[in-house]
Amino acid sequence: MAFETLNAKRMLPDWNRSALAWIGFYGAILVAWLAVFAMARQNPAADMPAGFWESLCIAAGQASFGPLVAMWALMALAMMLPTFVPALRCFLDLSQAGATTALGAVALVCGYVVVWLAAASIGAGAQYGLSRAGLVGINGASLSGWLTAALLLGAGAYQFSPVKEACLAKCRMPLSFFMERWAPGSPRALRMGLELGILCLGCCWALMTLGFIGGTMNLLWMGGATxxxxxxxxxxxxxxxxxxxxxxxxxxxxxxxxxxLVTP
Structure with missing residues (x-):
């Protein structure tokens, strides 16, 4: 009986750390979605000046590049963090077995986020350029039938590409991914997070471009795509x-x- 009590006391801290990790992770997702909702509704949060949110929602041709990057970063976090749940769950299971630590889990998520923040900068640059060229409107939606067609055809064709298939194979089997690359320490966890972020980007970048069809801040598209x-x-x-x-x-x-083609 005393041995079982001692075991329970030893297991409790691990359980608490895992629970706190999940609370923090889902809290970040919730905050990102609330921020995105505030931008989409142009409803400033109580602790933010109205001009901040408004500057994120106006046309790219009128906004500076910085606020546009912030908008894309929040959108990327809101949409892509939920897709990271299977990999993070697998990593935390390994941490409970003593193979890694909670700090390693933080490093893993940070590596993943870094990739998507870089991708958000590219997306913001694309929207900025397309807006300047008159191809997308104030909400980031395509104003050109040919651009819309190209985005749909490109994303559809990419679904059959070997690159997408290879990236999906890794993303669908996170345990195999970790077993192939495992090494102790937070630096290694950070590197694995970066690699998982690149694989995820390889899976999803073409689908993310479809935001230019219905509007980059269209909540229905964002929810469906996520x-x-x-x-x-x-x-x-x-x-x-x-x-x-x-x-x-x-x-x-x-x-x-x-x-x-047939419309005058």
Whole structure:
């Protein structure tokens, strides 16, 4: 009886650390989504000046590049952190077995986030350039039928690409990924987070460009894309989604191209 009590006391701190890690992770997701919702509604938060949120929502041609990067960064965190749950769960399971520490989990998430913040800068640059060229409007939505068609066709074709297939294979099997690259220490965890971020970017970048069709801050698109990208990474579900969605996107792109061609 005394031995069982001692075991329970030893296990409690590990459980607490894991619970705190999940609370912090989901808290970050919640904050990102609340910020995105505030931007989409142009409803300033109580502790932020109205001009801050307004500057994130006006046209890229009128806003400075910095606020546009901030908008894309929040959008990337809100959409991509939920897709990282399986990998983080696997890593924390290994930490409970004594293979790593809570600090390693923080380093893993930081590495993943760094990749997507870099990708957000690229997305902001693309929106800025397209807005200056008159191809997207104030909400980041395409004003050109040919641009819309190209985005749909490109994203659809990428669903069948070997690069996407290779990245998805790694993302769907996080335990195999960790076993192949495992080494103790936070620096190694940071590197694995960076590698997972690159793999995730390889899976999802083409789908993220579809935000230029309905508007980069369109909450319906963001929610639907987040759900799809999360499900696509699940082995039992994702393998039934990737190719059908690819066919659907290609068909939609062809229809838009035909409509643009015949419309005066």
């Amino acid at each position: 759900l799809f990208m999360t499900l696509e990474k699940l082995p039992d579900i994702g393998r039934w989604l990737t190719r059908p969605v690819g066919f659907g996107l290609i068909a939609a792109g062809a229809c838009v191209a035909l409509q643009t």
